[in-house]
Amino acid sequence: QQQVKQSPQSLIVQKGGIPIINCAYENTAFDYFPWYQQFPGKGPALLIAIRPDVSEKKEGRFTISFNKSAKQFSLHIMDSQPGDSATYFCAASRDAGNMLTFGGGTRLMVKP
């Protein structure tokens, strides 16, 4: 099973809030889990990624939490800003394949 399920489809938060986007996967062979940010008319930009041997990774205002037993991972955006308004995609890949399997995306709006 190659599917990655992402929720919610859309999310609205106030400036300074902490939006949380969740993803779940089935394939236990996945061993690399990146998050991408995409603005309208642009390609996805790599934000942060995690391997299953750690439970959390922080880069700036972005944090990934990873739960290997539940096969779930999530993105938290601290102190969100209107400039963070974009579509966010989780993805997963495995060593042997290298293809990225993407979730369906979450459209985030951060209100001023």
Next chain:
Amino acid sequence: ETGVTQSPTHLIKTRGQQVTLRCSSQSGHNTVSWYQQALGQGPQFIFQYYREEENGRGNFPPRFSGLQFPNYSSELNVNALELDDSALYLCASSPFGTGAHEQYFGPGTRLTVT
């Protein structure tokens, strides 16, 4: 440092025609992957090229084909275009030594098939 570039930015084709999309990978990158992104959806993997050979393919028919050149740039060719081929086509390149896990995307080519 120049990132991944793609050309053209957008184009319009008629059903049944053929199209070639181009991608220049980022400096220091040797693997190129192509994705199709339909409106409102996540990107879908088409195929990947490494050392000028196809290195993995997603669930796309043979009329989707590609090439990688010695300078690591790449082309995506689509024959016998169908209306459902209308999408944003994304190219991503990966740095040497990362096993193609880290993929950096270009801005995409918006293809409209009428």
